[in-house]
Each structure stands twice: as C-alpha cells, then as structure tokens.
Amino acid sequence: MNPTQDQTAPAAAPGPGPDSAPGPGPRRRPRIAGGRLDLRHLSLIGVLVALVVVGALTKPDQFLDVDNLRLILTQASVIGVVTVGVTFVIIGGGIDLSVGAIVALASVWATTVATQEFGLGGMLLCTLLVGLGCGLVNGLLVAYGPMVPFIATLAMLASARGLALQISDGKTQVVSVDAVLDLGVEDSYVLGVPPIVLVFLAVGVVGWLVLNRTTFGRRTVAVGGNPEASRLAGIAVKRQRLLLYLLSGLCCGIAAFLLIVLTGSGQNTNGNLYELDAIAAAIIGGTLLSGGRGTILGSVLGVLVFTTITNLFALNNLQTDVQQIAKGAIIVAAVLVQKGRVTS
Template sequence: MTQPVSPPRDSTHKLPPVDRLPAFRGLLGHADVRTLSLLGVLAALVLIGGITRPDEFLDTRNLQLVLTQASVIGVVTVGMTFVITSGGIDLSVGAIVALSSVWATTVATQEFGFAGILFTAVLVGVGCGLVNGLLIAYGGMVPFIATLAMLASARGLALQITDGKTQIVGVTSLLDLGERDAYVLGVPPLVMVFAVVTVCGWLILNRTTFGRRTVAVGGNAEAARLAGIDVRRQRLYLYLLSGLCCGIAAFLLIVLSGSGQNTNGNLYELDAIAAAIIGGTLLTGGRGTITGSVLGVLIFTTITNIFALNNLQSDVQQIAKGAIIVAAVLVQRRTASTT
C-alpha cells in the first residue's frame, strides 16, 4: 500500500519575515537604544545651553550657526562612516578638505566662476580618494599608513599652493549662498546640502547592494570574497566616496568662510572618526549607522557652541569630548558582548 504523497511545502512560506527574526530584532533593539541615547544626550545639551545662556543659545541665528557648522564636518563624517564600516580608516580627510579648498580658490580657478570652484573642489577630493583607494585596495598598503601619507602630502601641497596665505574668494554668486537672503524657510543652503548628503548616504548604506557589500567586507573580508564580492574594487569605491564627501565639504567651507586656507579641515579626521564611533559605527568594521553619525556630529558641534557661549577654555571642551568618546566605546563593547 503506497503512502499518500503530501504536496511539496513552500519553504519560503514558512519562513518568518525578516523583521521577526530574533537576530534582526536584537539588532534593531540595540540600534533604537543607541539612537534614543544619542537623542537624549543631544536634548540634555540643548537644555544645558538653554539654562546657561538662554538668550544667546536659543536664538534662531545661533541655532542656524550650529547647524551650518555641523554641515561641513557632517558631510565628511558621512564618507568616514562608510570607510569605517568596511573595516578601513581615513586619516587624510582634513588634509583633503584643505587641498580641495585652496586648489578651488586659486585665481585661475575663480576665473571659471561658481561652477569652476565647485568642479575643482569635487575633482580634487575624488582624485585624492582615488589615490588612497588604489594604494590600499590594489597596492596592499595598510589604510592607516596610506591615508597618513596622503595627510602629509595633501597638507604640504596645500601649503605650497597658498604660500601660507589666505586666498580670498571674489565670486559673488558663491558668496551669496552664505547670506541670510539665500536661506529657504530659515534653513541655510549649507544645511540643505548636508541633509541631502545624509539622506543619500542612509539610502546607499541601508537600501542598496553597495551598502550590503560594505557591511559584508567590514564584517569578514575573506567571507565576502568567497561570496563573490570584489573586495578590492569595493574598497576603491569607498575611498572614492570619502574623497567625494571631502570635496563637497571643501566647497561648503569655501562658502562659509569666503576663502581658501591651507589650515582648513584641521583635525577633521579626528572629529569625523569620533562622531562615527559615538554614533554606533564599529571601529573594527561590520556595522555602521548614518543616523548615529549625524547625531554624533550634532552633539560635538553643540558642545563646542555651548563652551564658546560660556567662555570656557578649549582644553575643558577637549576633555569633555574625550570622555564622551571613551563612554561610547565602552557602551559599544558592552553591546557587542551581549549580542
């Protein structure tokens, strides 16, 4: 007697949705906790600023200034988040911003007007990112060494171009972007550019194959290679992306300051790395969050603003930033040990 054959099961029908998988729910839970924690810290800082300097800190112009200042380093941090998520590091972002800003503000470049300055800033940034990517992905150099060499070279070239002088921008259409008349519903154009870069970065990291490959390379490069991912090409693209963000940031800095200087972008690499880390991006790679990085930038920028308004010493400000970074790393280690 033959046994009745049951119809084949649809294995996909029995699989739970992705958002119901325990690991995914745990990841979301930790992400929510991190985001809420960062929002809580930011809210506490706003409260402190409102209590200590209510008239100055809560003034609309001061809040616009905070967001504008956060925009430049924020764009750099978006690119840095991708690089760190992949398990790399980029110590040259500040120097690339400086080189891009001075190259884009030379007399020869300014003759081409607004478009010439924008194009040059972005092109120099991408070019530096290309050199970093080639050295790391195809030259086999350690990211720390390659980007450190770029830091020194870009700073030196920026100093050579400017001869230690400040290059003043005379393109009226560019300078007008920094005026209050250019604000849209009270939002500075630089902040809108930062918002666009942030949204694009979030979508690329969380909703595209490129983003998934970035996380895979950072989590386990060898496993990613065996899965068919071209790890070297992916790393090249990531440093190109970081260079692009530096070029955009250099252009924003030119608009903000109306000049190009070889000292631009000083310590941007440390601020960008710190913002990404406290935002929840693992320094060892494999996990990154654009939202957390942006909140990290806003926290640091708000701290700087509060200290400036209260006439506090910059050394105390640096100590406070260092304490926040240490606390963030300890939280990361605790979170990682419980997952």
C-alpha cells in the same frame, strides 16, 4: 529593513551569490526594531535634549536665539558631510586619516585666481575632482597596494597638507566670485535654512539610502565584517574598498566647497583635525572601528552632539582644553559601551 536599523555583516560566508542569504555559522545577535539600535539613537537624542536644556538654563537669550541655532547647524554641516564618507569607510573595515587635509587642499586649489576665473561651476568642479583624485590614490594604495589604511591615509594627510601649503604659500586666498559668496548670505536661505545645511541634509539622506537600500551598502557591510567570506561569496573586495575611498574623497570635496561658501576663503589650515572629529562622531553614533556595523543616522547625531557641546562651551567662555577633555571622555565612554555590546 527598518529605517532605524543598522547594517550588520554576516559572520560566515554567504551562499553562491553576493546578495544571497548567509550560510550557517556563528552570528552576532540580530538587530530588531525597538532593540539595541533604537536605544542607541534614542540615547544620542536624549544627550542632545540634555545639552539644549543646559544651554537654555545657562545662556537662554544667546543659546536659544535663532541665529545661534542656525550657526550650530551650519557648523555641523561641513564636518557632517565629511563624517558620512568616513562612516562608509569605517563600516567597510578601513580608516581615513586624510579627510581634513583633503578638505584643505580642495579649498585652496579651488580658490586660486586661475580657478576662480571659471566661476562657481569651475570652483565646485575643482573641489570635487581634487577630493575624488585624493580618494582614488587612497583607494589604490589600500586596495591594490596593498597598504595598511592607517599608513596610506597618513601619507595622504602629510602630502595633501604640504601641497595645500605650497599652492597657497601659507596665505589666505579670498573668494571674489559673487555667485559663491551669495550662497552664504541670508537672501539665499530656503525657508530660513542656509543652503549649506540643506546640502548636509541631502548628503545624509543619500548616504542612508545607499547604506540601507542598495547592493553597494550591503557589500560594504559584508566586506567590513568578513572580507574573506565576502570574497568567497563573489564580492570584488578590492574594488569595493576602492569605491569606498572614492566616496570619502567625494564627500571631502563637497565639504571643501561648503567651507569656501561659509568662510569666503581658502587656506591650508582648513579642515584641521576633521579626521578626529569625523571618526569620533561615527564612533559615538555606533559605528564599529573593526568594521561591519554602523549607521548614517547615528553618525549625524554624533556630529550634532559634538557641535552643540562646542557651541555651549564657547557661550559659557570655557577654555578649549576643557572642550577637548570633554570630547575625549565621550569617545572613551562610547568605545567602552560598544565593546560591552559586541562581547555580550
């Protein structure tokens, strides 16, 4: 498959095996290199270029400063890692509203005095285990409950936030582990690039490879596009959905550790509205909310667009409410474009 192509689920049941070609039946219009998918990615790149031009014209000294550009990438990295996991869940036909709360819980749990005694390794392991644990609960509720993903993850959102508040007692927990704090200083940069950004790049590349070059990715697309056809083809639909929520939880755990490095603390308000930002980035990147189609590259570009907009608004001293209105308008436009493409 061309690296710029997205995965599109078959509309009819495949043949005898899970990886066999789909049988006859109505299909969506095929994606080809240089077709609609290429235009979607190019359009997002065009938006990014336009935002850079606006920044260069309005605040040239500040926006084009190396430190500011590095700040944009750093801020995009945390929500970007979360978005990769959310993209998989949405392509698989689900939704995850609990990612922000999971990030908060993982960051709080990992920055308690008891956990910090185990050093960097213990804190990293804690964030990953908390993320995986929450993802496991979500997956079990959705796949084997069975419970509607919206309700299951909404319940996790409330529970994780409440537990994070209880553990932290509403206080900011400051990190005292030097090995963790050192990852956020300039001496740890690799060729001028912060380690946080490198982790985001690695997660994005691995996510792209998994979605486009593995059986897991093909099964994710199939389950999201037509669960019944996937079941008849021999795909374990319930297990696949469970694995998708585990993957989302893992990404939340990674993001929580990155946030700890970035802020040097853990608090129950971390990850506020991450679920909305991640879903919005995936949508404008071309992921269908109904499942069965999406790209990691598109989601990453969506994250960069939103982060750049936020940075531009901050530099130009525009109010937060104006930022939210602009983001909302972009989301509506992206959904309308999606609808037109699917029905055409």
